[in-house]
Amino acid sequence: MAxxxxxxLMAHLxxxxxxxxxxxxxxARVANGYEATVEELLHPETQPPVDPYVxxxxxxxxxxxxxxxxxxxxxxxxxxxxxxxxxxEKMALFWHHVFATGNSKVDNYDQLLEQxxxxxxxxxxxxxxxxxxxxxxxxxxxxxxxxxxxxxxxxENWGRELLELFSLGxxxxxxxxxxxxxxxxxxxxxxxxxxRLPYGRFPWKFEYCSEDHDDGQKTFLGHAGNFNGExxxxxxxxxxxxxxxxxxxxxxxxxxxxxxxxxWSLEPPRDPAAIDMLAATFQxxxxxxxxxxxxxxxxxxxxxxxxxxxKSPAEVVVGTLRLMGGYEIPRPGCGELSMQPSYMGxxxxxxxxxxxxxTGQEWINSGSLMxxxxxxxxxxxxxxxxxxxxxxxRLQAMGVLEPEQMVDSCLxxxxxxxxxxDTKKVLTEQAKQWGQIRWDTPAQIEASTKQTGxxxxxxxxxxxxxxx
Amino acid sequence: MATIEKDPVLVVVQLTxxxxxxxxxxxxxxxxxxxxxxxxxxxxNQIVHLDQTYGFPSFxxxxxxFWDEGKLAIMHxxxxxxxxxSHFRSMDIWHTCEADKVGTEGWLGRVVREFDPKKxxxxxxxxxxxxxxxxxxxxxxxxxxVAGPLETYGFLPxxxxxxxxxAVLDRFSRMYTPIPGSGVLEYLGTTGLDSLKGADILKxxxxxxxxxxxxxxxxxxxxLKGIAQVHFADLGTRVFYCDHGSxxxxxxxxxxxxxxxxxxxxxxxxxxxxxxxxxxxDNVIVLVFSEFGRRVRDNGSGTDHGAAGVTxxxxxxxxxxxxxxxxxxxxxxxxxxxxxxxxxxxxxxSTILERxxxxxxxxxxxxxxxxxxxxx
Numbered sequence: 001m002a003x004x005x006x007x008x009l010m011a012h013l014x015x016x017x018x019x020x021x022x023x024x025x026x027x028a029r030v031a032n033g034y035e036a037t038v039e040e041l042l043h044p045e046t047q048p049p050v051d052p053y054v055x056x057x058x059x060x061x062x063x064x065x066x067x068x069x070x071x072x073x074x075x076x077x078x079x080x081x082x083x084x085x086x087x088x089e090k091m092a093l094f095w096h097h098v099f100a101t102g103n104s105k106v107d108n109y110d111q112l113l114e115q116x117x118x119x120x121x122x123x124x125x126x127x128x129x130x131x132x133x134x135x136x137x138x139x140x141x142x143x144x145x146x147x148x149x150x151x152x153x154x155x156e157n158w159g160r161e162l163l164e165l166f167s168l169g170x171x172x173x174x175x176x177x178x179x180x181x182x183x184x185x186x187x188x189x190x191x192x193x194x195x196r197l198p199y200g201r202f203p204w205k206f207e208y209c210s211e212d213h214d215d216g217q218k219t220f221l222g223h224a225g226n227f228n229g230e231x232x233x234x235x236x237x238x239x240x241x242x243x244x245x246x247x248x249x250x251x252x253x254x255x256x257x258x259x260x261x262x263x264w265s266l267e268p269p270r271d272p273a274a275i276d277m278l279a280a281t282f283q284x285x286x287x288x289x290x291x292x293x294x295x296x297x298x299x300x301x302x303x304x305x306x307x308x309x310x311k312s313p314a315e316v317v318v319g320t321l322r323l324m325g326g327y328e329i330p331r332p333g334c335g336e337l338s339m340q341p342s343y344m345g346x347x348x349x350x351x352x353x354x355x356x357x358x359t360g361q362e363w364i365n366s367g368s369l370m371x372x373x374x375x376x377x378x379x380x381x382x383x384x385x386x387x388x389x390x391x392x393x394r395l396q397a398m399g400v401l402e403p404e405q406m407v408d409s410c411l412x413x414x415x416x417x418x419x420x421x422d423t424k425k426v427l428t429e430q431a432k433q434w435g436q437i438r439w440d441t442p443a444q445i446e447a448s449t450k451q452t453g454x455x456x457x458x459x460x461x462x463x464x465x466x467x468x
Numbered sequence: 469m470a471t472i473e474k475d476p477v478l479v480v481v482q483l484t485x486x487x488x489x490x491x492x493x494x495x496x497x498x499x500x501x502x503x504x505x506x507x508x509x510x511x512x513n514q515i516v517h518l519d520q521t522y523g524f525p526s527f528x529x530x531x532x533x534f535w536d537e538g539k540l541a542i543m544h545x546x547x548x549x550x551x552x553x554s555h556f557r558s559m560d561i562w563h564t565c566e567a568d569k570v571g572t573e574g575w576l577g578r579v580v581r582e583f584d585p586k587k588x589x590x591x592x593x594x595x596x597x598x599x600x601x602x603x604x605x606x607x608x609x610x611x612x613x614v615a616g617p618l619e620t621y622g623f624l625p626x627x628x629x630x631x632x633x634x635a636v637l638d639r640f641s642r643m644y645t646p647i648p649g650s651g652v653l654e655y656l657g658t659t660g661l662d663s664l665k666g667a668d669i670l671k672x673x674x675x676x677x678x679x680x681x682x683x684x685x686x687x688x689x690x691x692l693k694g695i696a697q698v699h700f701a702d703l704g705t706r707v708f709y710c711d712h713g714s715x716x717x718x719x720x721x722x723x724x725x726x727x728x729x730x731x732x733x734x735x736x737x738x739x740x741x742x743x744x745x746x747x748x749x750d751n752v753i754v755l756v757f758s759e760f761g762r763r764v765r766d767n768g769s770g771t772d773h774g775a776a777g778v779t780x781x782x783x784x785x786x787x788x789x790x791x792x793x794x795x796x797x798x799x800x801x802x803x804x805x806x807x808x809x810x811x812x813x814x815x816x817x818s819t820i821l822e823r824x825x826x827x828x829x830x831x832x833x834x835x836x837x838x839x840x841x842x843x844x
Contacts, residue, residue: 104714105714144718145718145719145770147719148718148719148767148768148769148770150767150768152768153767153768154767155718155719155767155768155770155772156772156773157718157772160553160554160773164554170552170554170557175553175804257652262554262557262560266569310652343615343616345615352484353484353485353555353714353716354555355555360652361652361655362600364655364656364659365595365600365611365613365659366600366610366611366612366613366659366662366663366666366667367612367613367614367615367616367621367663368613368615369656369659369660369663370621370622370623370663370667371615373623373624374623374624374625374626377624377626378626381626420647420653422642422643422645422647423643426639426642426643427643429639430639457624457636458636458639458640458643461623461624461640461643462643463643463644463653463656463657463660464653466656
């Protein structure tokens with residue numbers, strides 16, 4: 001049997017580099033080893049992709065525009081819940097946080113899903129190449145109005161956010177650089193948008209209009225020349241600030257919560273040595289993401305950061321659904337499930353602004369805390385779900401359980417979750433009201449199963465459970 | 469407190485994204501307005517004149533009524549020195565009154581702490597919106613955040629049995645006992661307990677609310693209705709907050725800007741009428757602000773991020789009129805193409821704090837600022 005610490009460390013890796021894993025999966029991965037698991041995660045091509053036709057077979061409406069719940073959410077949630085390439089999907093979510101593009105304006109879920117797809121394909125590749133693709137992505141061009149950025153009339157929206165939020169961070173460029181970068185991207189647009197009705201959207205395609213491009217001399221971050229957008233990106237990725245900014249994003253997403261992005265130019269990183277290490281890897285490998293991720297997941301700072309990260313609503317919902325199981329086939333009701341993160345403050349494919357979501361402690365307020373606890377409790381309290389039954393089977397195999405053992409075992413099988421002594425005391429009180437948990441007769445099995453669900457509900461309502 | 473006079477209440481409506489000042493309060497006689505706004509402007513026949521200088525676009529018509537009644541204060545050229553053009557920094561500055569560092573305490577969080585230092589009432593501030601706005605955020609200060617309908621607000625509604633639910637909620641409350649100095653865990657503990665209490669209190673509001681007012685079925689309509697429900701329930705709420713947007717109209721501005729203002733106006737009109745019909749308007753003022761105005765010259769279909777903007781305060785006790793002047797549109801007077809702010813937003817906050825909430829504004833807005841006199 002796998003050592004408890006190995007399971008706990010593997011559970012940590014899978015929560016961060018993916019969306020958690022069942023105990024069976026954790027045991028199998030521990031048998032393979034930690035490094036081997038990291039390598040497998042870094043090579044998603046070794047695992048089968050999500051089959052979109054399964055979704056279409058059961059939810060044909062999932063490709064129709066509009067609708068409530070929106071097809072974008074249904075599609076995205078299906079990928080998140082069923083992927084066998086957890087890190088590929090987690091990296092796509094990471095880039096969605098960074099390159100936050102919202103349907104509130106784009107109003108075209110097909111195109112937003114295509115953007116998420118490009119994050120899946122290029123998210124673990126080279127950051128320069130990714131940035132170049134994003135700069136030509138029609139949803140992004142429209143979201144930040146680069147289709148309105150003309151040689152004669154400069155629109156700074158994309159130029160500014162490229163520098164402020166996507167690459168360098170505030171404080172690492174001037175207003176002139178914003179202006180000059182925007183000029184360099186004039187003429188980057190997409191083929192004419194065709195009205196949605198009556199035939200649905202036509203796919204958008206990147207288009208470069210040379211006649212709309214400002215061909216003049218530009219000065220950007222100390223370089224001068226007749227720059228086009230590609231040149232700007234090449235200059236950006238050479239900046240040490242770029243490596244640090246992207247690595248701080250990675251740290252905030254995968255390791256431990258940082259202050260919000262606007263504070264980064266003013267507040268030092270939580271762990272400067274970690275950022276140095278990641279940024280050095282990023283620069284030495286010329287913006288390749290895989291070596292950086294390998295450094296991150298095998299580092300001590302990562303391994304020691306257990307429960308230092310407040311779960312995002314996507315992590316709460318996806319992690320719960322994957323652990324509970326039974327959602328591999330899109331059943332009726334999966335649309336409503338896809339809306340759950342939005343009730344907790346994270347409307348996927350529709351971030352509140354280009355800054356993306358405020359993370360960490362800011363996920364929590366009195367309303368969102370209620371939504372997340374209520375959702376998870378409803379799931380783990382449903383003893384018909386395969387994930388709850390798997391926990392029940394493991395408890396049953398242990399035989400008679402004293403209240404303390406029952407609490408320890410449930411905490412272990414849900415995570416392992418680590419709770420403080422006061423929380424444990426309350427959980428044990430709950431278990432003590434039932435006395436010994438026994439599994440000898442059908443009546444006992446029924447009662448014990450119900451009690452397991454009730455205890456799991458109380459565990460997921462704890463403060464500690466809100467962390468990953 | 470045994471007074472007949474009701475405690476003053478502040479309702480904040482945040483226009484997220486940067487509202488275009490020049491197309492909200494239009495200097496219709498100023499040739500520079502037309503010169504700079506070739507594509508993104510309001511036609512002369514669509515302008516409702518306020519006076520010889522300024523007009524509202526027709527989609528602000530309900531606001532014009534409040535203006536005619538002398539109950540709308542228009543604050544011109546609002547902003548602050550060295551305005552960054554970033555939404556997020558700018559909104560943070562408005563929320564925290566900290567222009568030089570990233571603040572963690574919201575100005576209204578400080579207000580709530582002043583009103584209720586012992587946290588006797590966890591619904592002193594109620595926010596209607598997707599998240600806790602930083603203006604309201606303050607360690608140890610509870611704010612009820614209602615993201616969905618008020619009617620289903622509460623923990624573990626799945627447990628039907630009342631006694632069992634009570635037992636579980638008791639355990640919940642003990643598990644959330646804040647551990648001082650434990651950082652985020654402490655914050656979670658406090659938030660958990662406060663929301664437990666808040667839900668208990670707020671659940672009475674929809675039941676107590678009796679009104680025939682027909683709020684528009686729009687996000688801002690639903691939010692203002694929620695605010696009315698809680699206000700009518702006499703729960704001691706002093707600060708209400710909600711958001712509306714997005715006003716980030718870089719492209720295709722004209723129709724978007726019109727529909728945003730039209731939604732807000734329709735909702736505000738019903739809201740004020742609802743309050744008046746139930747004699748609950750006297751102790752309410754509404755502050756409408758945005759994080760910045762937009763660039764003077766349009767970009768062909770929209771407008772880019774600017775600096776100075778317009779702020780409104782509306783209410784029975786407000787002295788209507790213009791406060792300050794629109795900053796010059798002369799090219800030489802613009803700062804990077806933007807109107808140069810000539811009124812500090814912290815002055816407006818200070819007026820509200822001192823003359824409405826009866827609080828010392830200095831520690832709340834971090835300094836002394838000139839106060840426009842829109843309240844007696």
